[in-house]
Amino acid sequence: MATKKKGDPTVDAAQATATSGNGKSNPELDRELLRSMLLQRRFEERCAEAYALGKIGGFCHLYIGQEAVSTGTLSILRPDDYVITTYRDHGQALARGMSPRNVMAELFGRVDGVVRGKGGSMHLFDRNVNFLGGHGIVGAHVPIGTGVGFAIKYRGGDQVCICFMGESVVNTGAFHEALNMAGLWKLPVVYVIENNRYGMGTALERASAVHDIYERGASYNMPRAQCDGQDVFAVRAATQEAVDRARRDQLPTLLEVRTYRFMGHSMSDAVSGTYRTKAELDENMKRDPIMLLRMHMQEHGELTDEEIQRIDADLKAVVQDAWDFADKSPEPPIEALYEDVYVDTTSDSTAEPLAAD
Amino acid sequence: MAEITYLEAIREALFEEMERDANVFCLGEDIAAYGGAFKVTEGLSKRFGEQRVIDTPISEVGIVGAAAGAAHMGMRPVVEMQFIDFVANAYDMLTNYVATARYRADLPCPMVVRGPSGGYVRGGPFHSQNPEAGFIHTPGLKVAYPATAEDAKGLLKSAIRDDDCVLFFEHKYLYRRIKGTMPAGDHVVPLGKARVAREGRDLSIITYAATLWKALEAADELERADGLSAEVVDLRTLSPLDDDAIQATTKKTNRVLIVHEDTRTGGIAGEITARINETCFAWLDAPVLRVTAHDVPLPYAPQLEDFVLPQTNDIVTAARVLAAY
Ligand SMILES: Cc1ncc(C[n+]2csc(CCOP(=O)(O)OP(=O)(O)O)c2C)c(N)n1
Ligand SMILES: [Mg+2]
Numbered sequence: 001m002a003t004k005k006k007g008d009p010t011v012d013a014a015q016a017t018a019t020s021g022n023g024k025s026n027p028e029l030d031r032e033l034l035r036s037m038l039l040q041r042r043f044e045e046r047c048a049e050a051y052a053l054g055k056i057g058g059f060c061h062l063y064i065g066q067e068a069v070s071t072g073t074l075s076i077l078r079p080d081d082y083v084i085t086t087y088r089d090h091g092q093a094l095a096r097g098m099s100p101r102n103v104m105a106e107l108f109g110r111v112d113g114v115v116r117g118k119g120g121s122m123h124l125f126d127r128n129v130n131f132l133g134g135h136g137i138v139g140a141h142v143p144i145g146t147g148v149g150f151a152i153k154y155r156g157g158d159q160v161c162i163c164f165m166g167e168s169v170v171n172t173g174a175f176h177e178a179l180n181m182a183g184l185w186k187l188p189v190v191y192v193i194e195n196n197r198y199g200m201g202t203a204l205e206r207a208s209a210v211h212d213i214y215e216r217g218a219s220y221n222m223p224r225a226q227c228d229g230q231d232v233f234a235v236r237a238a239t240q241e242a243v244d245r246a247r248r249d250q251l252p253t254l255l256e257v258r259t260y261r262f263m264g265h266s267m268s269d270a271v272s273g274t275y276r277t278k279a280e281l282d283e284n285m286k287r288d289p290i291m292l293l294r295m296h297m298q299e300h301g302e303l304t305d306e307e308i309q310r311i312d313a314d315l316k317a318v319v320q321d322a323w324d325f326a327d328k329s330p331e332p333p334i335e336a337l338y339e340d341v342y343v344d345t346t347s348d349s350t351a352e353p354l355a356a357d
Numbered sequence: 358m359a360e361i362t363y364l365e366a367i368r369e370a371l372f373e374e375m376e377r378d379a380n381v382f383c384l385g386e387d388i389a390a391y392g393g394a395f396k397v398t399e400g401l402s403k404r405f406g407e408q409r410v411i412d413t414p415i416s417e418v419g420i421v422g423a424a425a426g427a428a429h430m431g432m433r434p435v436v437e438m439q440f441i442d443f444v445a446n447a448y449d450m451l452t453n454y455v456a457t458a459r460y461r462a463d464l465p466c467p468m469v470v471r472g473p474s475g476g477y478v479r480g481g482p483f484h485s486q487n488p489e490a491g492f493i494h495t496p497g498l499k500v501a502y503p504a505t506a507e508d509a510k511g512l513l514k515s516a517i518r519d520d521d522c523v524l525f526f527e528h529k530y531l532y533r534r535i536k537g538t539m540p541a542g543d544h545v546v547p548l549g550k551a552r553v554a555r556e557g558r559d560l561s562i563i564t565y566a567a568t569l570w571k572a573l574e575a576a577d578e579l580e581r582a583d584g585l586s587a588e589v590v591d592l593r594t595l596s597p598l599d600d601d602a603i604q605a606t607t608k609k610t611n612r613v614l615i616v617h618e619d620t621r622t623g624g625i626a627g628e629i630t631a632r633i634n635e636t637c638f639a640w641l642d643a644p645v646l647r648v649t650a651h652d653v654p655l656p657y658a659p660q661l662e663d664f665v666l667p668q669t670n671d672i673v674t675a676a677r678v679l680a681a682y
Contacts, residue, residue, distance in 0.1 A: 057478075057479030057657075057659065058478065058479035058480050058481055058484070058657060059480060059481075059484055109479070109657055109658035109659055109660075109661075110658070113658075116658075117656065117657060117658030117661065118481075118482075118654075118656040118657060118658065118661070119481060119482070119657055120479070120481040120657030120658075122481060122483070123481060123482070123483075123657075136481065136482070136483035136484060137442070137443065137445075137446075137483050138415045138443075139415065139446075168414065168415045169415070171414030171415050171416050172414075172415055172416060172417075172446075173416065173418050173419070173446075199386075199387075199415060200386070200387045200391060200394070200439075201387045201390050201391025201392075202386065202387050202390065202391065202412050202414075206390075206412055207412070207413070207414040207415070208414065274390070274391055274392075275390045275391055331658060331659070331660040331661075332656070332658045332660065332661055334660070334661070334664050336661070337651065337653055337656070337661055337664065337665065338651075338653060341652075341653050341654070
């Protein structure tokens with residue numbers, strides 16, 4: 001796919017404020033962050049292509065524009081921590097280290113998919129990296145994140161659970177019930193609200209009586225914060241504080257991360273024109289999180305033009321490999337249909353409780 | 358009169374009923390500015406304004422409950438579930454509260470909860486369901502599930518005018534694939550009345566919603582390949598069931614196949630079979646058979662989805678067994 005088009009974060013220059021890297025230089029870390037974010041971007045550009053070709057069906061929601069949130073938060077976690085999220089889950093899955101091959105195979109509905117083709121785009125899951133989904137019902141996974149935190153604390157573990165959600169989730173009953181319990185029981189969960197300002201076609205201000213979402217934490221006696229979601233360093237700093245609090249003091253945090261989605265809500269939604277203007281979109285695209293990080297690195301002499309092109313080419317090859325793998329993977333056999341409906345129809349032994357110690 | 362789609366027929370019903378009665382209003386997620394996830398309500402807010410076409414937060418319990426409160430006050434709310442799967446969130450409101458309101462407190466609840474239902478679209482486990490059985494099982498609720506554009510419009514108008522709560526299932530696979538010509542004037546199709554979609558002599562296929570079209574295809578195939586004459590009955594309303602129509606077709610052909618897209622165990626086919634046993638046992642020349650979805654969550658992978666859901670061939674095969682019995 002041609003990538004040297006306008007808005008490509010590896011070639012365009014950002015016109016707005018750069019990142020808050022505190023003037024510090026940490027080339028190795030920064031390179032990791034860049035790779036993580038750019039992998040998500042390149043992966044999802046190909047998802048859009050695969051959707052247009054009919055290789056991906058059903059409902060598919062891209063994360064493009066929000067990559068600093070997944071990468072920034074998850075780069076703070078330990079491998080034994082837990083992650084749970086919504087249907088807009090490709091970014092978190094890749095940032096958490098799930099295999100691009102198996103994720104793509106899931107999107108293609110193939111047997112090598114992370115849940116053997118049964119879940120599709122909205123329901124990615126991988127217990128190897130403690131990634132607990134991928135959930136298609138808005139709000140439903142928030143109590144589940146609370147329960148994961150409960151089990152960690154009950155067993156005396158020091159892990160943390162990050163529970164991601166869009167800003168619309170705060171209007172569901174499940175959110176209130178789950179956060180109240182986490183505040184009441186002091187659970188090690190970081191609730192990350194990815195506030196991209198819209199729930200499908202409805203602006204935050206038209207759906208929530210409170211516009212600074214993090215303030216809702218007050219209702220649950222919960223520590224709370226707000227940060228810039230396009231700046232990966234700002235996301236890392238805010239997450240670090242929340243994760244420390246969870247790990248050390250077993251306290252939950254409500255972290256509102258302000259971001260923006262560059263694509264339509266799903267593949268069938270126009271990018272702009274219905275509920276948000278092209279001008280608003282263009283303005284926000286000036287703060288492409290990948291572009292901002294690249295600029296920071298170049299300002300600090302951490303990255304040359306040749307290097308970014310090399311990284312980009314490398315990641316495109318990773319994504320092409322994922323595509324080829326998914327394309328060759330067979331469709332799930334009919335016999336797989338009844339597997340895992342109940343425990344005694346399970347064909348393998350992976351259905352063990354999740355570890356917390 | 359020009360043909361319109363199933364989706365446009367629903368939209369027409371909403372326009373006409375809002376025009377007719379100022380107490381009718383619509384609420385749901387993304388129904389105004391966005392026009393609805395499937396654009397069913399497109400143009401509605403422009404015509405009737407934000408007072409009557411209301412974008413809500415993602416709060417299914419809240420909006421169904423608030424609709425019930427407004428209905429007690431004499432209004433006629435039409436609530437959209439963005440996908441009918443999410444009505445599970447409002448199950449408590451509907452089954453505990455709304456369904457019992459008249460019985461326990463003499464409170465009228467003239468409201469409609471409508472939304473896109475069903476599979477065949479690769480929607481996966483949470484965007485493909487047919488949860489009608491849980492509501493049919495609840496006394497106090499009515500359930501309609503149209504298959505044709507004409508019925509989509511006529512039944513929705515009836516549902517909005519009905520003095521009880523009606524769950525109105527719309528099949529998303531049919532939204533833009535099925536067209537019909539609307540009868541002139543105030544086109545209302547009564548709740549509780551089935552329709553013979555195809556006359557036949559040798560066996561009856563009783564069905565509704567998307568599988569009606571598969572049953573009709575199967576009937577053509579049976580005629581062509583086997584010389585069998587299959588009658589196809591479209592239930593249209595699932596609660597109350599049209600017992601007269603079910604008995605009439607059973608007594609006419611003496612062999613009954615029930616087809617639905619919902620899963621098998623606890624699906625409405627079991628209820629219809631029991632009723633036929635109770636009322637028409639002496640007329641039966643064969644056991645009542647059924648073709649349904651398999652008893653599994655709906656998988657995303659195309660090959661698996663196609664296998665789980667009833668297909669025309671499954672109906673043909675079952676009908677042959679029935680005819681040969
Ligand atoms: C209970 C429930 N209601 C409605 C939907 C339909 N729906 C899917 S995504 C969405 C908008 C969610 O917006 P937000 O939480 O802000 O997340 P974003 O899409 O912006 O990432 C809606 C209404 C759903 N999946 N589940
Ligand atoms: Mg949002």
